[in-house]
Amino acid sequence: MVKTIRFTLNDKPVSLDIDEERTLLWVLRTDLGLTGTKYSCGEGACGACTVLVDGEALPSCQTPVGFVAGRHVTTIEGIGAEGKLHPIQQAFVHHDALQCGFCTPGMILKAHSLLVSNPSPTRTEIIEALDNHLCRCGAHVRIVAAVQAAAEMLKGAKS
Amino acid sequence: MKKEAPFIQNRIETVPPSPSMGRREFLKRMGLLGGGLVIYGALEDLPVEARTLRTGFLGSRVPTDFNAFLRISPDNQVTCFVGKIEMGQGVITSFAQMAAEELDVAYESVEMVLGDTDLCPWDAGTWGSLSTRYYGIFVKEAACEARAVLLAMATERLSCPRERLSVKNGVVSDRERPTVRVTYGELTAGRIIERHLAKLPPLKPASAYTTSGRPFLRRDAIQKVLGKARFAGDIRLPGMVYARILRPPAHGAKLRRVDTSRAETMKETHVIRDRDLIAVLHPHMDGAARALALIQADWDLPKTGIDDQTIFDHLLANAPAPVIASEAGSLAKGEARAKTILEETYLNSYVGPCTHGDPHGPGKR
Numbered sequence: 001m002v003k004t005i006r007f008t009l010n011d012k013p014v015s016l017d018i019d020e021e022r023t024l025l026w027v028l029r030t031d032l033g034l035t036g037t038k039y040s041c042g043e044g045a046c047g048a049c050t051v052l053v054d055g056e057a058l059p060s061c062q063t064p065v066g067f068v069a070g071r072h073v074t075t076i077e078g079i080g081a082e083g084k085l086h087p088i089q090q091a092f093v094h095h096d097a098l099q100c101g102f103c104t105p106g107m108i109l110k111a112h113s114l115l116v117s118n119p120s121p122t123r124t125e126i127i128e129a130l131d132n133h134l135c136r137c138g139a140h141v142r143i144v145a146a147v148q149a150a151a152e153m154l155k156g157a158k159s
Numbered sequence: 160m161k162k163e164a165p166f167i168q169n170r171i172e173t174v175p176p177s178p179s180m181g182r183r184e185f186l187k188r189m190g191l192l193g194g195g196l197v198i199y200g201a202l203e204d205l206p207v208e209a210r211t212l213r214t215g216f217l218g219s220r221v222p223t224d225f226n227a228f229l230r231i232s233p234d235n236q237v238t239c240f241v242g243k244i245e246m247g248q249g250v251i252t253s254f255a256q257m258a259a260e261e262l263d264v265a266y267e268s269v270e271m272v273l274g275d276t277d278l279c280p281w282d283a284g285t286w287g288s289l290s291t292r293y294y295g296i297f298v299k300e301a302a303c304e305a306r307a308v309l310l311a312m313a314t315e316r317l318s319c320p321r322e323r324l325s326v327k328n329g330v331v332s333d334r335e336r337p338t339v340r341v342t343y344g345e346l347t348a349g350r351i352i353e354r355h356l357a358k359l360p361p362l363k364p365a366s367a368y369t370t371s372g373r374p375f376l377r378r379d380a381i382q383k384v385l386g387k388a389r390f391a392g393d394i395r396l397p398g399m400v401y402a403r404i405l406r407p408p409a410h411g412a413k414l415r416r417v418d419t420s421r422a423e424t425m426k427e428t429h430v431i432r433d434r435d436l437i438a439v440l441h442p443h444m445d446g447a448a449r450a451l452a453l454i455q456a457d458w459d460l461p462k463t464g465i466d467d468q469t470i471f472d473h474l475l476a477n478a479p480a481p482v483i484a485s486e487a488g489s490l491a492k493g494e495a496r497a498k499t500i501l502e503e504t505y506l507n508s509y510v511g512p513c514t515h516g517d518p519h520g521p522g523k524r
Binding site for chain 1: 449
């Protein structure tokens with residue numbers, strides 16, 4: 001059913017007259033032009049489409065747009081900018097934690113939600129948190145190292 | 160500390176696309192881009208092995224006269240044209256290092272144009288871990304040749320014997336008169352200069368490397384962590400629609416009955432039917448997915464008698480005859496030289512290919 005859906009997207013208000021059953025992933029990618037959120041398995045199994053909804057990492061391919069009404073949605077475009085990368089983004093760049101980069105936005109956002117809830121995760125906790133995020137290039141070891149480095153950077157920034 | 164260089168994603172849109180590009184057309188396009196020195200090599204010059212890998216299965220159908228690689232513009236920027244694409248293996252960075260090394264220019268001054276069919280030389284494809292080993296050599300040779308041509312031009316321009324000239328960061332200077340200098344860009348001055356040396360000067364020895372072998376950040380990393388890197392699936396064109404295909408539940412399944420009427424009532428939806436192939440088109444991918452879910456299909460499944468244990472024998476018995484793509488050396492001789500010979504058969508469960516959307520994107524099984 002077409003409804004007016006209002007939510008906050010990357011700190012800016014958004015209002016859409018839209019079928020509330022439509023998939024958040026495709027509303028972001030096509031209606032709003034934010035293609036950093038990736039479509040891959042379409043079944044919520046690979047993590048490429050991960051976004052933050054009120055800080056929680058969710059697969060946007062399984063999330064109806066109606067669900068985010070009144071909530072805060074953060075996509076990869078919302079956490080850093082050129083010349084002003086988020087510490088997790090910096091860590092991914094400097095640890096070469098990516099090759100093709102297709103899983104990267106989802107990985108970074110999942111790491112973001114992990115580090116908010118657990119600022120000092122162990123290596124095992126990082127691996128568990130990213131367990132449902134697939135990387136076909138094989139950058140896993142570097143991804144884990146990047147998240148560890150980002151955790152240190154974020155703690156340093158706070159103290 | 161690693162240095163950063165910009166990832167140049169949007170090339171200049173001054174050249175119209177055309178189905179094929181020969182040497183003349185390429186030079187015309189280089190002229191439109193502002194001219195400069197163009198270095199090219201011919202496929203005939205290559206050793207057989209490298210040529211086979213460049214042309215793949217297409218063999219003699221590949222244009223052979225022309226493999227342009229480099230352009231040096233008046234502002235001393237180097238553009239390197241490569242038929243390979245960047246898919247995460249890192250060639251957008253490593254080819255630039257190779258070119259900078261042999262040209263003696265700053266790594267940051269090399270712009271890479273990869274896989275642009277309007278500008279780049281023909282290539283069989285980006286696969287098989289061949290880019291660095293079999294394409295890198297062209298990039299290096301082209302850069303080496305360009306450097307030699309530029310030094311020859313500088314000899315005339317500076318009235319200085321060749322052996323007194325040295326190059327650093329794209330500036331040629333006279334060792335005995337350091338103020339006597341000229342940049343590569345000043346030498347080419349926007350003209351189209353086409354050269355092909357009869358004899359290539361030797362490439363630098365690895366011991367003399369200053370750019371290769373040094374760590375640089377991936378040129379595309381920042382765009383990728385920001386979600387700004389564009390993948391094929393991110394392209395949207397005016398009037399574009401998305402397709403979802405009705406997949407049979409098994410290989411060889413036959414469509415017995417299908418009802419597409421509910422999907423057809425959905426707004427903006429087109430149902431396509433070509434015998435057993437059914438697809439839905441919709442302006443939104445999720446719309447196409449919803450339309451697809453409205454299709455009711457009954458399939459007749461083939462009785463194969465194949466299970467997870469017998470699949471391997473089945474595949475061997477039904478495999479098409481092998482095709483020899485290229486042949487060199489002798490297996491028997493190689494085997495005779497082996498110290499140890501191990502022979503074993505390894506079987507995994509049957510796994511389908513998983514490419515989906517992006518060549519290296521995680522995908523569905």
